Amino acid sequence: MEEFSRDIPVEALFSEGLPTNRRDFLKWCGITISSAVLAACDKTPVKYALPYVKKPPEHLPTVADYYASTFFDGQIFQSVLVKVREGRPIKIEGNPSCPLNRGGTHARGQASVLTLYDHTRLQSPLLDGQPADWSSMGAPLMDLIKAQDAQGKAIYLITPPIVSPSLEALIKEWLKAFRQTHHIVYAAESYDGLLTAHEALFGRRVVPTYRFDQAQVIVSIAADFLGTWLDPTTFARQWAENRQLYGDNKSLSYHIQFEPVPTITGLSADRRIAVEPSEVPRVILSLYNRLAELAGQPPLNDERWDTPKGDVAHAAQHLWAARGKALVVARAHDPALQAVVAWMNLLLEAYGNTLFVEPGCRLRQESEEAFDRFIQEAEANKVGAVLFYQVNPLYSYPQSDRLQAALGQIPITVAISLYAHETARQCKYVLAENHYLESWGDAQPYEGLYTLRQPAIAKIFSTRSLEEILLNWLGRSESHLEYLQSFWAKNIYPAYQAYRKAQEAGKSTPFWKASEKPLPTESAEAFWNYALERGVVDMMTLPPTQPKPKGKPTDWATRLPKIDSSSSLTVYLYEKVGIGDGTDAGNPWLQELPDPVSRVAWDNYAAISPLLARELGLKTNDRVRVTVSGQALELPVYVLPGTAPKTIGIALGYGRKGGGRAAIGVGQNAFPLFQRLPSGHFTSATAQATLEKLPGEYVLARVQQWETYAGREYIRETTLSEYAKNPKAGNYEEGELISLWWQEHPQPGHRWGMTIDLNLCIGCGACVVACMAENNIPVVGRDEVRRGREMHWIRIDRYFTSTRGHSDKPEEFPAASPEDFPRAFFQPMLCQHCDHAPCETVCPVLAIAHSSEGLNQQVYNRCVGTRYCANNCPYKVRRFNWFDYTNAEKWVFNPVDQLGRMVLNPDVTVRARGVMEKCSFCVQRIQAAKLEAKKARRPLQDGEVKTACQQACPTGAIVFGDLNDPNSLVSRRAAEPRGYYALAELNVRPSIRYMVKVRNESLSETQNT
């Protein structure tokens, strides 16, 4: 201890010979530290986090809650489950308890959560375009409307189909307050023809309930029932039930599609025939006449039109052979044509088997005649007030100029709307409406089937539901929920009690195969609680008989449309899966979703056939002016094989002037091109069009620039007859493949894999949007898509065959004769999670790891962005963050502003600039399910983990699961003889097995060489 016996002379050391002594040193230190601390004191960093003062015991942070609810945007109906995390709805799933979609969703349903967090929504009511207070919109506005009523003027309420029984009752009650009131149902794409025909035939103004699952032969004439027509998600699920080739099943339904412009329904059909719009009525009439002949009934007229190959006669024969199990549907706006279709279905004994007038479908209620009457009355200055609820006729009404002029005559114009859209902008009073995820409500999409809507979040803005507005106007003090509960207690609960009694007495047959336990009927409250939890009350019953038709088919002979046999160009207006009639056009997810057929995002275009393109010297991206009946549109050209040779297909729903952040400046509005039929209905086919080439080009945002698969074997197909003979038809095994890897990595636990059935994929795009929502995928906008930089983790490649199997030249589409149409395929493509992944070996920093469960895992925070992995990926599924897409100022379409961020899934990292990303097989879902199983001390069950794409798929084409479990569905499907790996010869050992496409048709019939 000697050497430390003295103190170290610190003091001396610091003060001796130094200008600063120890004390000064400490002072300087103190000043430096305190000034550094002061300098570091800026604003409080966390501004938006709010603690739970009282945490509701049922809500656990990081644990998602699901609430059953109902989505209906006026076109697509869906019973949904809303995933809520920490009070924020972040994802829409299909409700598996609903007998319609059974868990499947439509792309628009999936995307609907995004509009909730759109700051361009109406945030408060507007008076003359200025933000106003709700107090001025309550009783004062009601008094103004009453004053108009007192002057003897009519009050009009214009709505989309009102599927909600409680709202319907409330509207009726409200309308009673006036002397002369009208409730009109308006729809941009009208099903009035179908409704009118059924009203005339059966005395019920309903759309029939279709059962595609009961139909063995389906003939669709221009009806895109898998994508846009009526209730596509339900129909897709039903259609898929007869397309399942598993195990010993060797039968498929037979689906023939006649249509002018290819739709996903046409591309999924066994036989697709391109017909001119002017030929659509001829197909309907000719098909009827032939069926009548077969049935020994008098034909309507002498129309016997057919394609050179005799497709109509062929369809008639097949339909007739399958009577009772046949179904004909058509998109025709003329009631007479729909009546002929209905008579056709009657001939085929389809009513009561494949479609039902009782119970009918309530998703369509519009009346074009009533809307015309409204305009006439408005022009005659007889309308005192008009209320537009959720409709936007100033955008979608073909004669919007006339409507606008008429609106000027109306003293009180009210819009109840989510957005300040075209119509709302012309209205004096704009009442900001709730988003459906903020509202209570119910629905009766089909007679006897009830669903409930419940809010998943408190109102974000100062908005009200229509029910709240009406209750306020009626001076009733109850809340929307109280009204709804009492309505259900008074109406639905007794009805359900009666239904249950009849069930137990065996007096009624359920319409759907019952898959759910009955709801409790002991008290209205219990019934309500369970119904709300399930979201669906199924009381649909099958009546013993269907109504008898009135009259006879020949009654309609005089009302049939004149056949236009001129060979002029015809404009054919159609809907795209993502955009529909344009109601949801402001949704960036839907705009970025490429059209499944053309694979063009962000625009509409003039779709013309290769034949016409060659004739007029046009190519894709050329600009043209389409002129028809005095209206002109300037559009880019898209050369789409399968378009009828004299047809110009133009998609509706574009060219919006307001309504959502992505709506404006996208495409052109084609609604003015609708033409009136002699019956007064608007039709989507307008003849005598001219096409004029304009200088310059407009580059479409195409995600796929090559249309054929060049005969490459990642697409495999066969025919049903071949498949019946040999289940491996069209398929082949790879030979022995030598691996460079000397050891296999054991995967003792799970081994995740997927099967995708090309026979079931209809290309609807629900999986793409579901993946965007689940995995926080940025929206990059039109310019970046043009540059080939869309970020989708799953895409649905659409391929056409070419005339020569191995042709690499796109111009070799069959374009030699009008009836030629190439076969088409949809192939969902996502990361294949290869066991020998080429991306993994090339990453210099090990940012890609292979898990012991077979997942190819991209580690975002390790990625330095060399893009080597993407170059080496044979499936080209890797996506690079070219820019900082989280920058809300620059990437206006990417919903990442302060409010938009709320939609992000907190379980999935938002990727930084310069980082590679790709499909993770929804690893967050796998982990969550594994944790649940672990907590319950049980093994993970098959089907417990569903990827977002699988869950969204309405046809069940995607199956995910554990390949190590021999009994899992995915293992059983992977063992099917139809299974193959895409690009198996590369020996990258992918985890996704595709299933050979089987068409119920001989290939020579569908291929035209």
Place this chain on the structure above:
Amino acid sequence: MFESPIREPLILGHKTYNQITTDLVSPILGRTSWKWYVTTAITALAMFAGFAAIAYTIWVGIGTWGLNKTVGWAFDITNFVFWIGIGHAGTLISAILLLFRQRWRMAINRAAEAMTIFAVICAGLFPIIHMGRPWLLFWFLPIPNTHGSLWVNFNSPLLWDVFAISTYFTISLLFWYTGLIPDLAMVRDRARPGSFAHILYSILSFGWTGNAKQWQRFEAVSLVLAGLSTPLVLSVHSIVSFDFATSILPGWHTTIFPPYFVAGAIFSGFGMVLTLMIITREALDLKDYITLEHIDAMAKVTLATGMMVGFAYATEFFIAWYSGSYWERYIFLNRAFGPYWWSYWIMVSCNLLIPQVFWIKKLRRSPWFVFIISIFVNIGMWFERFVIIVTSLHRDFLTSSWRMYKPTWVEVTILIGSFGLFLTLYMLFARFFPVIAAAETKSILKTSGDQYAGLSWEAYQAQKRAGVFGSVLQPAHHPDNPSQP
């Protein structure tokens, strides 16, 4: 020593040791010509434009380039491989030609080695800036870290590149600088004592005195470095070619790549050496040292390596057909006849067809003609890399992902900037360093000087008149500069 009369002399003008020193030192210590300032200003402008474009890329993102989901590499890696190739001539000359006792290399090895270093600097830029997050560059290095088990991936050819290029740069720099030391001392000795140049070159020459022990160690170090450089000639570009060869992409996945890339690298390197040396010998009036004999020899190397590259092109096509692989056949047909056909045929013309003129001796010995051909070689070899990278990527397996690539102004500016950087560095080198290895040249004067090889003064004069280029750097008057003998 007897020298074969058929072997042409390598040093002309009846030089003495003193004259060699004078000829090489006078451009350094003399007055700088305005032409040098103008040229350097232009190249520096290009360089700074490139730096600005790089800064823009790093600030905004790789999205400023023309790349897309299908074509993940294009100009960036094309430029990288191009510049790495340019460097190869220097290494070949200093290492392989040394082994083969090619004395003609002594006139050009200094400049060629300098080019190697500048080219590797240019090349090294691109792998860094092509990264999405270049600030994480240090993750490429296997340094102990606190990230747990995170380590670099030794399976990745990109990591091999890191080692290959850093080794290459280090060895080349050492070799070059070691050789410079006696010559820097020579400049120091000619500088006015006390002047800035004297101080600068004193420091740079590390106190070289030229005593026997220093020469002995100098030789030993040179030998070791030459030995280290020799495998690098083959290894560096082989490893660069592994970036492609070890992938699974048709058109990349090719076993021929290592020798093919090395031959191409030497080809392009000699192209660039010819381009610069022909200018340098005119500008610095070094025609007595870089003679037509040198140009002739380099043209022969260019012809030989050009045909090797051409042979590789043919082999690729043959194997694509012979393999029976649909993918291989498609990708090569697409190269020659697909949408990028023009780039393929530029490559074939510039690399294989045009150098065939070097069979004619008269053309090989025409400096300005060789200069034009060397420019073609540079263009052709840039396109070779472009063809390999872009045509293989843009149409691979799934037709749904086929895409075209088009560069943006940012990428073009960066390419121009890399030339600016290279030329600026070369201009600085030519101004401040002896462009010919004086000490080594002196070592062969007694064997390859024209007066010793039997070339008459008159014959020399005739050759001298063949010069066509003006001088950029005027040799200043120097008291030691004697009049012609």
